[in-house]
Each structure stands twice: as structure tokens, then as C-alpha cells.
Amino acid sequence: MSIENQLKDIEQDVINLRRWFHMHPEVSFNEENTSKKIQEELDKIGIPYESNFQNSLRPNEKEYSIIATIEGMLSSNKKLGIRADFDGLPIKEETGLPFCSINEGIMHACGHDAHAAMLLGVAKILWNNKDKIAGTVKLLFQAAEEVGGESGVKPIIDELETTGGIDNVIGIHIWSAIPSGQIVLKNETIFAGCGSIKYLITGKGGHGARPDLVHDPIKAGCDLVNNLSRIPSNFYNVLDNSVVAICQFESGSLGNIFPTTAKLRGGFRYFTPGGEVDLRNAIRRVAQATELLHNVKIEVIENAEEEGLTPIYNTPELIEPARKLIENIDGLELSPQNTPISASDNFCKLIDKYPGFYAILGAAKPDEEIYPQHNSKFDINEKVLIKGCEFLVKYALNYFL
Structure with missing residues (x-):
């Protein structure tokens, strides 16, 4: 047959x-x-x-x-x-x-x-x-x-x-x-390489009526997300398509309390061998700049899930x-x-x-x-x-x- x-x-x-x-x-x-x-x-x-x-x-x-x-x-x-x-x-x-x-x-x-x-x-x-x-x-x-x-x-x-x-x-x-x-x-x-991103932002919490007295991890996190989105076009090889995305943002417990911490998780994708190194370097630089602007501490947790994929x-x-x-x-x-x-x-x-x-x-x-x-x-x-x-x-x- x-x-x-x-x-x-x-x-x-x-x-x-x-x-x-x-x-x-x-x-x-x-x-x-x-x-x-x-x-x-x-x-x-x-x-x-x-x-x-x-x-x-x-x-x-x-x-x-x-x-x-x-x-x-x-x-x-x-x-x-x-x-x-x-x-x-x-x-x-x-x-x-x-x-x-x-x-x-x-x-x-x-x-x-x-x-x-x-x-x-x-x-x-x-x-x-x-x-x-x-x-x-x-x-x-x-x-x-x-x-x-x-x-x-x-x-x-x-x-x-x-x-x-x-x-x-x-x-x-x-x-x-x-x-x-x-x-x-x-x-x-045919398929992209990838890696994970995990940030822990530590600021100074306080009452929702006095934002001037706190170091807000939520605003820092929002800026961080926006700045990360600029990496593919400004801080990485534009001839290699790439994605940097935050897909999870956790912070806060009540509508009138500025929290002390925020947690962000996401990942990145790339197609050129070795791209992971350049992307991780850019991810760290963005964290450092955002940290200074908002007077918070941003910890970049490397390999938050596991080793990345090529x-x-x-x-x-x-x-x-x-x-x-x-x-x-x-x-x-x-x-x-x-x-x-x-x-x-x-x-x-x-x-x-x-x-x-x-x-x-x-x-x-x-x-x-x-x-x-x-x-x-x-x-x-x-x-x-x-x-x-x-x-x-x-x-x-x-x-x-």
C-alpha cells in the first residue's frame, strides 16, 4: 500500500x-x-x-x-x-x-x-x-x-x-x-530568541494626598515601561527586529495609599545571535536612568524565569x-x-x-x-x-x- x-x-x-x-x-x-x-x-x-x-x-x-x-x-x-x-x-x-x-x-x-x-x-x-x-x-x-x-x-x-x-x-x-x-x-x-525581564522597584510610600512626600514606584514603573519601549528603535540594532515588552505590573493596595514597591515582569525577543547581550545592557541602562529620575531603587533580576532561549x-x-x-x-x-x-x-x-x-x-x-x-x-x-x-x-x- x-x-x-x-x-x-x-x-x-x-x-x-x-x-x-x-x-x-x-x-x-x-x-x-x-x-x-x-x-x-x-x-x-x-x-x-x-x-x-x-x-x-x-x-x-x-x-x-x-x-x-x-x-x-x-x-x-x-x-x-x-x-x-x-x-x-x-x-x-x-x-x-x-x-x-x-x-x-x-x-x-x-x-x-x-x-x-x-x-x-x-x-x-x-x-x-x-x-x-x-x-x-x-x-x-x-x-x-x-x-x-x-x-x-x-x-x-x-x-x-x-x-x-x-x-x-x-x-x-x-x-x-x-x-x-x-x-x-x-x-x-525561523523563531526568535528571547529572555525574561523582572524588576523590583522600591520607593517611599505615603498618603495619596501628598505625592510630594513620597518616592512613587508606580510613576517610576510607568516611565520604565515607556522607556523600555524605546529600546528597539533607539538603543538596539534597527536592522534586527526586536521586541521589549512588560506584560505584568503589580503594585498598591488601596486608592489613597502610595505603595512602597512595584513589581514588573516581561520579556524581550530578537533574531540575531548575540542580541541578548545588547538588549540586556540596554534594559539595565534604562533602569539606571529611571532610578535616578524618580529617586527610587530599581533592582533588575537577571534570568527571572530561567536561562533565555536562542x-x-x-x-x-x-x-x-x-x-x-x-x-x-x-x-x-x-x-x-x-x-x-x-x-x-x-x-x-x-x-x-x-x-x-x-x-x-x-x-x-x-x-x-x-x-x-x-x-x-x-x-x-x-x-x-x-x-x-x-x-x-x-x-x-x-x-x-
């Missing part, structure tokens, strides 16, 4: 898996049931796998990632990794879907339900075509992508290193704002055969988009170690309003899932030729 017909046979299975994952989302480091479901599906197929890894960066957290291994029947030392994440987000779902999240305050708003379902579909097809594989395929089901930093992917990297590593790694990310059936296969940078770099030598492959996949075409996406992903930690690429699969629902990733009404066109499977399957099979 042709690969196309094999894929057609499992199309509804992949959709059903996506819906199960969508109904049962779990946030990072809590994906116990999701991991069990993936393992159950691998058991049905008969693919061996390893789990229960140790997380050296978060030794007190439970670890739910899985690495499944398909050994080809043809002789070769080549090893290819295919990665999919499967954690959800702390967002209350408002899609109204019949398979809406049953876990209050948690939803799959970034497409990780689709990623896990597609990789399970890929697993079944590749397992049934082991006789065409000259080497080893590692299926990397990764927990805890949304936490950022390296901790979510570290257990997979450590396990790969102790078992001989891989030569290359690929992945695919669903994207609701790109037309269905289009796939972005961009050379070089940009995801697609290796041109691996992207080119992927682009040619699209010509032979009905219902899939290359996207005209040639600009990187300002989101970040800890897949970068894998691709920094093992050359590869990240493909972006368009999944906009036709004739419906588009809701972006991380929106409470985020949804995708499920018809593209099998095309994502087909792309990954055919790339893997061609990789070993």
Missing part, C-alpha cells in the same frame, strides 16, 4: 487523538495523563520507548517526556530525531468546541495537542515501513515547552547524549494565522530537500512568508546541539475569524494534520536514502 493510502487510513485516528489531547490539557511539569496516553498509543503500535527521565535543572519536578525508537531494517548509522511538545497553557478555554477542555483554567492554545497527535501518526507509518529505513528514528515527545528556558527539554537532551545522540533533528509547529495548506520552510532564523536556526542543507519534497505532496504548498516569527521555543536547545529545522504548518480555519496562539479562542483546521504527518513521514524516509 502506498504511503498516501496508509496516511489516509489513519487520518481520522490522528484527528481523534488531537481531540483527546485537546480535552485533557495539562500544564508544564504536570502532563501525567497526556504522557500516559502517548505511551498507550505507542504500546498499541508496538514501538519501544523510554520515559521517567531525570531533570538535572529541576530535580524536584516530575518528568513526563518520552523517547520512542524505531530501528530501520536497513543498515546505516544515521540517526534522525523528530520532536513534538505536548503541554498546555493556564488559559480558560472559550472556543465552545464539543471537545473543549474539561480541565478548568487549562487549554491547548498553542497547538501542542496537534503536535503530539501528528507525531503519533508519523510513528505508526514509520513503524510499518521499517523496511525502508536505513538507520534510526528517535521520536521525541517533549513535556514542558511552555516554561521556557532549557529545563523542559534538558531531560531529552541528556538522554540522547547518554545513548549516542542523533545526527539531525526536525520538528513542525502548527500556526493558526497562516493559511491552511501552506508550510513555512525558511532558511536560517533563535531557532534552520540549517539550509536540510531545508532545501524539504522544500523540494513539498512539490510531491498534494494539498501542501510553500508559504510565501520569508520573515521569521517572533515567538520562541525551547526546541532551540535541541537544534543548537543537533542541526535541523523547524517547519511552520499553516492551519487557519477557512472563512472564520483567526485567533492567534495563546488566545482563549485559539483553534485550527484539523484537515491539515494529516498533511503535517505526510511531510514528516516523507522527509524521514527520504533522509535515509
